[in-house]
Amino acid sequence: MSVVVRQGSLEEVVQVVSAIQEFAQKETVQSLLKRLDGKTSLVLVAEERGQLLGFKIGYEIDNETFYSWFGGVSPLARNKGVAQKLLDVQEQWVVEHGYTQLKVKSRNQFPAMLRLLIRNSYLIENYEKRDPIIESRIEFVKSLKK
Numbered sequence: 001m002s003v004v005v006r007q008g009s010l011e012e013v014v015q016v017v018s019a020i021q022e023f024a025q026k027e028t029v030q031s032l033l034k035r036l037d038g039k040t041s042l043v044l045v046a047e048e049r050g051q052l053l054g055f056k057i058g059y060e061i062d063n064e065t066f067y068s069w070f071g072g073v074s075p076l077a078r079n080k081g082v083a084q085k086l087l088d089v090q091e092q093w094v095v096e097h098g099y100t101q102l103k104v105k106s107r108n109q110f111p112a113m114l115r116l117l118i119r120n121s122y123l124i125e126n127y128e129k130r131d132p133i134i135e136s137r138i139e140f141v142k143s144l145k146k
Helices: 010-018 029-036 082-096 111-119
Strands: 004-007 041-048 051-060 065-073 101-107 123-128 137-143
Touching: 004 082, 010 029, 010 041, 010 051, 010 065, 029 051, 041 082, 051 082, 065 082, 082 101, 082 111, 101 111
Parallel strands: 065 101
Antiparallel strands: 004 041, 041 051, 051 065, 101 137, 123 137
């Protein structure tokens, strides 16, 4: 698989989101822009031969901290390393732009994402219990200090 990760557009993100059933709320360019408005942000997309496979969006919380807010991989591209490539490119960009930590929140209902984060040395920082428990949020942090 020759996956390319590059900076992308919110329009491309919306295309990928529409292919991911797990996302109850289908985002629009406007809803994404509302969250990113006025923030330093990074929008990445993964593609192979022009077909969009995944995305990852993050933004600055403060001078030290970048937040990996929203990401996903199309069902057709799962278990092929796409999420890992997106994570690697995001981490590299975050370090190059002077941030010293990366934060991300996920849910019990996304076990593949939880495994990916733990495998990449993210530490659990907080837990937000919800009902049903599958909706509970797990907050992670990774120090990027050299």
